[in-house]
Amino acid sequence: MTKTNSGNFFEDFHVDMEIFHATPRTVTTGDVALYTALYGGRFAVQSADSFAQSIGYERSPVDDLLVFHIVFGKTVPDISLNAIANLGYAGMRFLQPVYPGDTLHAVSRVIGVKETSKGDSGIVYVSSRGFNQDDEPVLEYVRWVLVRKRAAASPAPEAVVPTLPAALTPEQLGDAVPFIEATEWNADLSGSPHFFEDYKVGEHIDHVDGFTIEEAEHQLATRLYQNTAKVHFNQHTEGQGRFGRRLVYGGHVISMVRSITFNGLGNAFHFAAVNGGRHVNPAFAGDTIYAWSEITDAQELAGREGTGALRVRSVGVKNRSCADFPLFAEGTSYDASVVLDLDYWVLMPRRG
Template sequence: MADTASKNATGNFYEDFEIGQRIVHATPRTVTEGDIALYTGLYGSRFAATSAETYARDLGYPRMPVDALLAFHLVFGKSVPDISLNAVANLGYAGGRFGVPLYPGDTVSTTSEVIGLKPNSSGKNGNVYVRSIGVNQDGETVVEYVRWVMVNRRAATDEIGEAQIPDLPGAVAAEHLVVPVDRLSYDDRMVELSGSPYLWGDYEVGEKIDHVDGMTIEESDHMLATRLYQNTAKVHFNQFAQKDSRIGRRLVYGGHIISLARALSFNGLANAFTIAAINAGSHCNPTFAGDTIHAWSEVLERIQMPGRDDVGALRLRTVATKDLPCGEFPYTATEGEKAGKYLPNVVLDLDYTVLMPR
């Protein structure tokens, strides 16, 4: 009888990765109308372009696209079994750029390249840096990004090894941002339907927007989301594996917080009809079921799109907190040994770029 144990996939551990390694991730994913309905049910996103077929067509899309973050999560989820099945936590992002829109019926596939390794001094784990690219059935890029994740070693070691940390890309430049429609159509009727009169020219650099509302995470919410994206990381869905860990509970997938913060940002940024880039981001503290998420945003930059007078870009910094309404609170410590470090209620610090009619 064949040895069936060899057929079991246990995922890669830190020592299994090497610089330049290219991984083709299994299980392409065809997007359906059901995925959109589930995504709306999970986050309550109200952006008109991804809620109404008629609005999307009037805006300039051939039909209603999938929310950019749903596309991101589906691409991300494909990479988990190979990159972060044995992760401690996903740590951050850089250089994320969205390409062609994803529509129901499209199929996404993901590949990743290992671009950096940083062993941690404990000898128990290390940070793995990868560049992942998701493409549709025609080979067109849907989204590409760099992320880094802390991955357990198969066994602790005293031979730590050398760090090879990549130069992380900065903010995505205007000329590399993709506007998903050839010409944006916008009129007074669409202002009413979008839910806000504020367009690109109404925002100022340095302006801070409290998104006011809060949303409590239920255990069923983040578990459904994790399965929707086919994200198999043990820290999110396997309580039996987590009960003996230092934390002892399932962590909420960090992307779940990004989508909650984006949905909350509708209150103040309703005309930000899509995300064009994820410039940088950190999951600052863990989130668990029962936590209530709030968010606020700061306008970092108002970007003129080359050759376009119909659309502009806003570079935003969105900070999400748990169990702490935002208002005007500091998100990092200002005194003592912890000065400059994130306060424990801060769970996300995201630098990203949205597109908005002019």
């Protein structure tokens, strides 16, 4: 009997399968510093204890997407070690702040499976939750991933495709919305004069800046999250695959886009929820990522008078400017330059 783990293939999954993922991870200030070095995030709440404390946080919380990546990384050896591609996300909520010193672990449940028409792979739908050291949930989300079959001739399980929420409402953000003292918000220190009231539904923002993906950086980032998916690491096998090279982890692109959006959404202090997201096209080392956003909704929050919720659609694009807001080429077909289409809620202080 082998003692090594070759990962689960599509045939190994079944609906209601529960997986307790290995290797809890204590988040340190070193993780935070390295995350900042990778993406250059400038959001004041995540950058300065003094700023975070002035508006009511215990101290500067860990970046929401770093929490996501760590929890996601826990799930990879059991869910997507043999993945061809991670396809999308839905119903993601960040439930409470995480601080350096907190220890995160993850649990997942399979909620759907469907073999592809070629019969050599299948889509697995998984609901995952991240918890802190007190078993308090800090994050929950659904993702679906294309996973190789061990053998194309293997019988496939009966197809079950779950019904996923098209979007979360502001009410569903619930207690995850922190109380802040908006009157203490210092726009000079946050780097942006634009508050919740300054954004209008239908507004488009070209975030202007571009970041080039470096081979060493995307490899380092994926190791930081303990993400072991072969498509990101093993050039020996991926060199013989469909692209001939390693894929950049899609979450790396999400964090790049989030950082780029600071230029235009600098007061978006909390990445509260993801309604849905798609990795539209692959990204590779050497690609330069740009981003643009559309404000699709703006909601006041009951009981949180100092805070508003903006629903944002951010589009990540490779190797071209976003001045003309590229998205679709013809009809509903994505432009070949689009790598990410992300629909999410951010929290923004209200003026005064």
